Amino acid sequence: MALAIHGGAGTILRSQMTPDLEREYRGGLETALKAGWAILESGGSSLDAVERAVISLEDFPLFNAGRGSVFTHAGEQEMDAAIMDGNNLRAGAVAFVKNIKNPVGLARLVMERTEHVLLAGEGANQFAEQIGVKAEPDEYFFTEHRWLQLQEAIAEGRVQLDHANSPPYEGGVAAASADGVVLSDAPPRKPIGTVGAVACDKNGHLAAATSTGGMTNKKFGRIGDTAIIGSGTYADQTCAVSCTGHGEYFMLAATAFDVAARMKYKSLSLEAAAQEAVDYLTTINGEGGLIAVDTSGKVTLPFNSDGMYRGSIAPGGAIEIEIYKTQ
């Protein structure tokens, strides 16, 4: 059995952290690990464990998912989430949904109650309403530091990754527009992020889940890698992967699936495959990281950014939480 979680990757420096804030982050990660682990320990499935851990992180306002999500240019909070059951190769995802307390739970309902994998925008909200998922008012999601982040991003004319310093993605529409759509490489503020979990249960079944508010000041219904199966989230009978970072690059590299593909087609170990996938991301200027687990319960958490909020729990209950680079 194994469980690993992340709370986002990016420019996370010890010099920018206060002891109190660090304690809060660690507390949020620990609570999520314990919540997911309790399910695995009592014989529950990896699917239930990753959903439970991600719900805990969505409810924690310092991370960019659920409550505390970042704001779009229009001052909205639009969230993306996905969940995947590796044993049955089933997945569900939602993109730019609003007012949903736990987008990962809605993603699971897409998987279980529809014949689709990904529902977006108003349609996804209508689905939620139809099946009785309670909507929360805007105030529930609001946090002042996210609002201030948006004002700064608008003033500086940039679409801000939550905590990344990678060069702007200059593809397609973004490069062509002159009205502030171009992603700027100006240094970001407040590093806090997207959340995810991967787990292996007592039967060796794997699952992954990821949830995010995306990028501050995003426009035009932008969807990131989180909701895209194979990019930010993936699980099969080889491994389960949840990613965080500059989503455009994770989509270009199909990073989450890339880990599974390298294991399957190159017979690499989990650790080697995940490291190669992150190395490839680095070659295309993508910043971020991932967490992954295989059927033997091995966990790996590579990243190419300054830091990544991350943690894992081993049989026996020993919890490991790290934020910065350890070497």
Ligand code: ASP
């Ligand atoms: N990958 C997320 C996105 O691009 C952001 C993050 O991981 O912080 O929407």
